[in-house]
Amino acid sequence: MAGRVSVVRRWVLAVFAAAACAAGTACSAGADGTADVTVRMVTPAGPSPTPTLPPGVSPTPLVPPELVVSTLEVYQAGALLVSVTGDVIGGQVQFLGRKYPLTKGSQSQYTFVPVDTDELPGQHELVADVRLPNGTRGTLQATVTVLPTQWTVDYLAFTPEQTAALLDPQVVADELALLKSIYVKVTPQKLWSGPWLLPTQGAITARFGEQRSVNGGAPSGHHGGTDIGAAEGAPVVATNSGVVVLARELRVRGNMVIIDHGGGLYSGYAHLSSIAVAEGDRVEAGQLIGAVGNTGLSTGAHLHWEMAAHGILLDALRFTDGTNGF
Template sequence: MPAHGAHWRRGALAALAALGLLTAAACSAGADGTPEITTRMVTPVGPSPTPTLPPGVSPTPLVPPELIVSTLEVYQAGAVLVSVTGDIIGGQVEFLGRKFPLTKGSQSQYTFVPVDTEDPPGTHRLTVDVRMPNGTRGTLEATVTVLATPWTVDYLEFTDEQTATLLDPQVVADELALLKSIYVKVTPVKLWSGPWLIPTQGALTARFGEQRSINGAPPSGHHGGTDIGAEEGTPVVATNSGTVVLARELRVRGNMVIIDHGGGLYSGYAHLSSIAVAEGDHVEAGQLIGAVGNTGLSTGAHLHWEMAAHGILLDALRFTDGTNGF
């Protein structure tokens, strides 16, 4: 699968217009001359008190927002890191009909915009609405292209006992509902920093998104994680820093740890033979959280590694190989 490097595009907003004027500016243009990032600011209508300053003191101007997107081309099951710098107090990103709140980071407000496995390939508009301390609202826009991912097919065989218990539709649905209830929560604090780590050493045995044929049935669905085969007991570490929000045994995923990285982003580690952390613990990138195992619905010792943003499962390897632009 070809990898695309980062395409960083920046768009600086025009200075705020006085007296309620509307300002529009094209900040970056594509090859055909059409704007790739555009901005619009609107100052609230109505009288406002004239500020009183000591003689010789000038008002401090607001720093206009600047939009930064990690890439303008993203694969299905990838993510775009969207950041807004400048004097803003909040906002949200809209892409493919979904809305995601911005989270305050150390240098910007940001969010990871997820692309689902079945989202349509093609060019789509990404819109960011921001709020400034003086009541001004701004709109920033970028054009992002979703690239199709060719999904592989894996053929799996399970025993009658595994099929009757762990593959029971209600068992699977209940577990997915539990995970969904965790993955949709947004902790409005940035808990991660720096690069993302591959959590264990071993061979890649199953890619995210591949379709599964169970006991000869037609392929269906998409694998919700990345499988890394390794000997039982091989250390598993946190891909980045965050708070442990789940550390317990599940029916299908076996012993599992989930880490909240803040801003609606989570990582999950399943089929562990042992768990080395507890719910509520803060962990650092590279910290031991468990060991590779064969618990739950598993045909051999391996780590099932998940990443999810705003409730949408993503290809974890794209957080480490540069194809998301970060």
């Protein structure tokens, strides 16, 4: 896996010097052939006032934007951390046919870019469109390779009572719609900080994305979280800092907590025996939020741990094992 990659080493812009590149014309990053990045500039149309400075005062140059991608190889159900440093006031990132707004962080404008379970493996173009304080717009591009993930199959058995009450398609659809309505929201503020933590200690009993056979049926779908087996009552902590946006009992996931980490990223903790936080609470990484349980549609005490970016469920373990490049 490639590590954290700085895709653009310098911003090649004639807007700061001579007209080396006409508006809308592609510019390369040098003659050495090392960059695979395209930069395009569009100067705002129409007349604008000529800036005037007092005698002896020089204009402050803009810091050239730089595109930083956490990795150029990402697995299905993984995520990219895409940042643009320099004097950038906003923009968006496009990847795999979807657009994600940049969020202001402590040192850059950033977004988490999700890769769904069924995305086509191979090379895909990532495009960042950014705005500078002087009204100039820029485009930075990089090529990212999506790697295939081998999905496992899990065979589950539920009682007739569980199947009738909790596997009802309408019950499942209603709960998924509720979660989706939360996960698609983007808080334009960075609430997370530092590394991501495992929310509880225990063996992995079911991995994200695995297909499931229920009561002997054909395998289908993809498991939407990571299951960690632990004793009932074991502590569950926040994987990172953020704001609690859901803390209540659901039909399928039982007692559940969802934390908004800002910028369109969320973590969810389900089947809890108890909840130690309330909606609206600000929590820190490692803070107690509940206890492992067996509530909802569950065959034994465990934690169901979800991560979602911009409405797409992701493999939570890739936030802790380094394969996302952060």
